[in-house]
Amino acid sequence: MNRRAEPSAGPSQRMLRVGELVRHALADVLSRGDHIDPVLAGHIITVPEVRMSPDLKIATCYVMPLGGKDITPVIKALADNARRLRTEVARRVELKSVPELRFRKDTSFDEGARMDALLRSPQVQRDLDALESHSEDAPAQTPTDKETDAE
Numbered sequence: 001m002n003r004r005a006e007p008s009a010g011p012s013q014r015m016l017r018v019g020e021l022v023r024h025a026l027a028d029v030l031s032r033g034d035h036i037d038p039v040l041a042g043h044i045i046t047v048p049e050v051r052m053s054p055d056l057k058i059a060t061c062y063v064m065p066l067g068g069k070d071i072t073p074v075i076k077a078l079a080d081n082a083r084r085l086r087t088e089v090a091r092r093v094e095l096k097s098v099p100e101l102r103f104r105k106d107t108s109f110d111e112g113a114r115m116d117a118l119l120r121s122p123q124v125q126r127d128l129d130a131l132e133s134h135s136e137d138a139p140a141q142t143p144t145d146k147e148t149d150a151e
Contacts, residue, residue: 011051012054014056015051015052015054018052018056019052019059022089022093022101023061025089025093026050027046027047029088030047030085031044036081037077037080039070039073039074040081043066044066045066046064046065046066046106047061047062050062053099056095057100058099059099059100061104062104062105062107062108063075063104063105063106064109075103075104078101079103082100085101086098086099089101
């Protein structure tokens with residue numbers, strides 16, 4: 001019987017584990033600061049997430065320079081040095097084949113700020129106030145009240 005994961009099932013445990021190993025190794029390489037590229041040497045780069053392809057051949061690395069400045073030149077410099085970075089990751093992680101590294105901007109901070117702004121919006125506050133006033137109007141039923149109603 002051929003078992004295939006559904007497309008909406010999400011990443012497998014193996015993909016998550018290898019992604020985390022690659023993330024740690026890449027973060028270690030970038031934190032050492034012994035870069036040939038002056039753009040990379042001038043930035044502190046965080047690697048919040050690495051997503052692996054199902055065949056573990058491609059690692060999409062989400063990166064963000066500290067402060068979020070100069071993201072475009074940093075990603076270009078990382079892409080230009082991907083081969084060297086891949087070699088360094090291979091030294092730190094024992095894998096059958098080392099994945100190709102692809103770099104993307106990490107948007108999780110932007111998403112968090114957007115969600116925070118949304119939750120603070122007047123429409124949400126209005127709905128929360130309405131919910132609170134509705135719950136204050138309805139008397140809370142205790143278990144003994146429920147038992148009395150059932151009889």
